[in-house]
Amino acid sequence: MTQLPASIDDTITLLAGQNYIAGRDLGTVAFLALKLGKPLFLEGEAGVGKTEIARALSLALGRRLIRLQCYEGLDASSAIYEWNFAAQMVAIRTAEAVGQTDRAALRTELSSDEFLIRRPLLEALEPQPEGPPVLLIDEIDRTDEPFEAFLLELLSDYQVTIPELGTIKAVEPPIVILTSNRTREVHDALKRRCLYHWVDYPGFQRELSILRARVPEATEKLSAEIVAFVQGLRGEDLFKSPGVAESIDWARALVALDAVALSPDLITDTVGAVLKYQDDIARIAGAETTRLLDKAKAELAAVG
Template structure:
């Protein structure tokens, strides 16, 4: 078990100070999320975030990197992702050039020494996991872990256990300071308990009305207060319709931006209907909303 660290080393006196720093970037966390993020920093524990798409999971990792001054390394997960694509690979082309240069210089006499030189650090292509360990301290975002296979999940658990990577031809690389790891999941499948036990867990839900209005006003200062409130209210209504893809905060911001671009200062039902492509991403959802009473959905 990795030790906790003093508040001075974390950089924030507590969750409230961390929340204030996040708010300065335009990310408005609730108290529970700010506490979870603070504990992840203080305890050197990965933070596992679950929730529907668009609620701010990825954006939190980006904001944490900004307020801590750490570089951000993002590993986007997908089906079939292999360890080599996340860890490292050898630059075969440069190794071949090195070998040919050695042959041209007649430096191939010591075969063992030549072979060892082919696996020098300069020929190692670092992928996100290795980059995060080497560039310490850092923020490592493992995005949409639920899209990866079980085998990769097991491999990741091993790496996160001690933040060490063993490269047979090169040696062992250990993070001087463990990265702040943020794992996200849209819950397209259940992630194994073994990985969750290694992490601090937080479920991100859609913000309440007041917080969503505050987010829209903070991120989109040119949008009027009235438009922000009406977009937040209409987006909350859309989330109750059992759509294939309920809109998240990201879609609410896109919608408000689209309406503002068209010169809207409030949510006119006809303009709202014409801009649904900014907030709904499936034809079935769009057709369902178009078939409903616009006034009841969007006011007017």
């Protein structure tokens, strides 16, 4: 198990060791979250690296990654715990078969740890051989407000209450990262318990560094043209602008085709790796593709 970083620079270096290129602003808030033991709430467009930072921290620190993927209708039984009703019914039938009449003892047995099914939030509070885990609560904005209320106790005191068993508290708090694509506003009560950071699209140089780290087999020219073209796309009126994840996917697709530079035909053939909506693809088709590529190459020429 790797020790927690001692400074902002150490945090940035730690993440870079997992090919996660963080700016100083993100490095600072990540360091503070680790140092202070506070949850980190990351908000931003899809594909900018919010989820990936949890994976990078898990690998860099040698900690287990426990992920709760949020969705509409998520409740405590799916996120925290539930009882193994099938096993409880077997225990009841067995007790009846052997003539057990002590109802209080049977009730206590059925509410014991043996019949408890641990879901991600409860798992994250339990001791792990490698140290406190990294708990990723991904896309919290997809849930509803009642579920947010379940999280308040966890994020405040790193504990959950199970009526039949009482309060279960972490001996050492997990490293908690929450992400949101901002499809709806998350309640202030939850945000107040976290350190907050908006993860924006990276600038040209940082995105180029990310691409070089994640797809080192791409040529320098191809990587630069991909970043310039994608950043140009983000300036267009698209339904969904491509994130860094799409830049990486596109670079890998182009490398698989042995491409060394972009061309209008190559972009047309592979645009599905970077744009995910037909209206957006149609918007940049034909002459628009050539215009955007020429613009990207002109900008690259201007910066040398």
